[in-house]
Amino acid sequence: MQRLDASFFSRPTLTVARALLGQRLVLGRRVGRIVETEAYLGPHDLACHTAKGRTARNEVMFGPPGHAYVFLVYGMHFCFNVTTGRGAAVLIRALEPVEGYSGRSDGPGRLTAALGITRKHNGMRLDAPPLWLAEGERVRHIERGPRIGVDYAREWAKKPYRFWVRDNVHVSLRSP
DNA sequence: GCGGTGATAGAT
DNA sequence: TCTATCACCGCC
Numbered sequence: 001m002q003r004l005d006a007s008f009f010s011r012p013t014l015t016v017a018r019a020l021l022g023q024r025l026v027l028g029r030r031v032g033r034i035v036e037t038e039a040y041l042g043p044h045d046l047a048c049h050t051a052k053g054r055t056a057r058n059e060v061m062f063g064p065p066g067h068a069y070v071f072l073v074y075g076m077h078f079c080f081n082v083t084t085g086r087g088a089a090v091l092i093r094a095l096e097p098v099e100g101y102s103g104r105s106d107g108p109g110r111l112t113a114a115l116g117i118t119r120k121h122n123g124m125r126l127d128a129p130p131l132w133l134a135e136g137e138r139v140r141h142i143e144r145g146p147r148i149g150v151d152y153a154r155e156w157a158k159k160p161y162r163f164w165v166r167d168n169v170h171v172s173l174r175s176p
Numbered sequence: 177g178c179g180g181t182g183a184t185a186g187a188t
Numbered sequence: 189t190c191t192a193t194c195a196c197c198g199c200c
Contacts, residue, residue, distance in 0.1 A: 038195070047195080057184065075181025077196045091195055109196050119183095149195055177200075188190075 001134035005127045009066035013039045013088040022139035027115045027131050032095030036164040036171045038147045042087040047153035050087035060123045061087050070122040077109030080117050096170040107172040141166035
């Protein structure tokens with residue numbers, strides 16, 4: 001499988017969020033195809049963690065693009081993001097299983113559990129094993145809508161920064 | 177629709 | 189130190 005490299009991640013965050021659809025996320029022998037993403041644009045985006053300033057938790061988002069930003073939410077679920085630099089990142093929300101694991105990987109918490117992604121992967125580069133992204137197949141139809149669970153972000157909550165593969169059954173079910 | 181769960185950040 | 193809050197999920 002062909003690895004995605006720095007030139008892929010060093011583009012505008014919305015571009016990367018769309019381009020990640022159809023690509024493969026690999027951890028060890030486990031492989032999933034990305035079918036749903038959300039863009040978090042940086043400190044000016046009130047839904048983005050970096051909107052509250054630069055902290056130890058979100059530090060990796062200010063580093064070079066193409067690294068993992070992993071955090072724990074609600075005390076039990078890890079969320080996996082791909083950094084795009086300058087305080088921005090793309091949340092991976094759902095995977096279609098390809099090989100190496102069984103069970104569901106629709107939803108940010110479920111996909112990290114399915115692949116075995118935890119806090120220890122935070123800050124890792126994504127262009128080399130064990131955790132990396134590989135070229136997948138082209139996506140025919142992309143749909144977009146508001147991001148999930150960011151109602152606190154006022155007008156930013158309505159912006160259509162969530163992207164998914166049309167009619168794919170592995171897109172997470174929660175309605176906007 | 178609501179509770180479980182714990183790290184985080186800001187207040188005290 | 190205390191407390192509100194949180195890119196969620198599973199069971200009611």
